[in-house]
Amino acid sequence: QLQLVESGGGLVRPGGSLTLSCAASGRRSNGYVIAWFRQAPGKEREGIACISSSGSNTRYADSVKGRFTISRDNAKNTVYLQMNSLTPEDTAIYYCAARSGPGVILAKALYDDWGQGTQVTVSS
8 A cells, every 4th residue: 555645735816826835755656646635524525636656747637727736756755736726615624545556547446555634735
């Protein structure tokens, strides 16, 4: 099992930026596809970005494409989510998740290990 710990959430004004981190530990953490999901109150958990184990392939949901960037530093076993041009609609709990299979896929059912989440609130 892979342990995942998110950090970096907080309160930010509309138009602002925030960077989330997902620290992974456990066996062969560098061999996993890592994704970021988010869940707003009363809504389904949605996948917003994922990155292959090597970092060479990424995928984004349309809702964040062009504003968010996912990256990873395998030497530090950490995946990042740089979020720019934030709006109140980005307010949610953000989770990172891992899967050992191939392919950058944003289907939450395919992810086996999850972090506890970090709250992001965008408000003036």
